[in-house]
Amino acid sequence: MKRTAAIVGAGPAGLYLLANLLEADAFRRVDVFEAVPAPFGLVRYGVAPDHPKTRTISKVLAAGFDYADAHYFGNVTVGQDISVADLRRCYDVVVFSTGMRGDRELGIAGEDLPFSFGASELVAWYTGHPDAPKITLPDDLRSAVVIGAGNVALDVARLLARDPDELVGTSMPRPVVDAFKASTLTDVHLVARRGPAQAKFTSPELREIGKLDGVDVVVEPDDLVLSPDDQAEVENRRQAKTTVTVLGEWAERSPNPAARRIHFHFWRRPVRILGDTAVNGVQVEPTRAVPRASAPDTILPAQMVVRAIGYRGTAVPGLPFDDGSGTIPSADGRVVGDDGPLPGMYVTGWLRRGPTGVIGTNRPDAGEVAASILGDLPELPVPDGSPEELTALLDQRNTQLLTWDDWHRLEAYEAELGRPHGGDPIVVDDLETVLRVIAQRT
DSSP states (O other): OOOOEEEEEEEEHHHHHHHHHTTTTTTEEEEESSSSOOOTTHHHHTSOOOOOOHHHHHHGGGGGGSTTEEEEETTBBTTTTOOOOHHHHHHHHEEEEEOOEEEEEOOBBBTTTEEEEEEEOHHHHHHHHOTTTOOEEEOOOOOOEEEOOOHHHHHHHHHHSOOOOOOOOSSOHHHHHHHHHHHHEEEEEEEOOGGGGGOOOOOOHHHTTTOOOTTEEEOOOGOOOOOHHHHHHHHHHHHHHHHHHHHHHHTTTTTOOOOEEEEEEEEEEEEEEOSSSSSOOEEESSSOOOOOOOSEEEEEEEEEEEESSSSSSSOOTTOOOOOTTOOEEEEEEEEEEEEEEEEEEEOOOOHOOOOSSHHHHHHHHHHHHHHHHHHGGGGGGGSSSOOOHHHHHHHHHOOOOOHHHHHHHHHHHHHHGGGGTSSOOOOOHHHHHHHHHHHHOO
């Protein structure tokens, strides 16, 4: 007897798992539930709009829906439209792959001031996530501080500093492009707690910063003085060597009269965000005593702060949750409660392992979880309900669920929006428009 499975979350983790389960030919039906209308998770709502090549992985991720046994339920939120209990009653297997959309906090004074953002807020806004609050940039924005030493921090710094006219041909929603065009920003300060040898930048993303038209890159030579431990890391890790080399090249360049600048500040940590009614600066202090001989504290001017220090998961109603790690407790992908593994309940992706790795890291992760599922399958209890009953339940609750065909209708509309600009499809960033477009094309 073939079984049934529900996957909650249509990002890379969930869709890699979908492919694994379908290829095993052990399921008569696998249903994928996604809280927003469009699939692909952080591929669509996390990858920077000026990196379209990275988004092409969505074609690979979509392949699972070529199978007749796969079904897409967009615009359906677990915990709101349906419950975990509903899923457990109707499916043999339920897998959660909803990722992480929250931000880690700095835990410093002023963090809650207006125009102090978590990176996920800003990224969701400029990629067009329909649930993202519509952000307004400060009217007097001249300087922004980005806190972090990974690719998300680089993405934010790059998009804030680059020529807004270059964003017209991207997938960025038009209101966001207009906001960047209206911005008077001239300086972006990127602040990292540790040194360049420990930065998590990947080489292509770092080198791209130095190629931005109209943008100068400022690096303090003192920050590149390496300790013996730093030197060992550079010698043993290629990425660290590239980072130190590239930054060293920039430190030696003569300043140019560019309209905008990106400043790298290593060995600093923020201790307070300044301002009464809105951000007006960031106080930072050194994290090492040498070789810097400057004053112990520095005030970086800023009308906007973005913390890019890591994502954090949120609890799913009806499931155990480890608040410390922001993950669902699990063993080999099996969800673990107070009394041990919960039969038929699994987790994959960031919600399982934390926010580590790149898009492709989810492929082996999904393979491990699929192996656990397939190994458990013969012993799992048969559910009382069925997927067909769940579909009927959603209909009774007047849920505006969207199918895979509906996604293709939206996809075609977004392609039409982008065509006059000679660029990528333009993301529609509000649910009302999405539903109207799909209804008109049905």
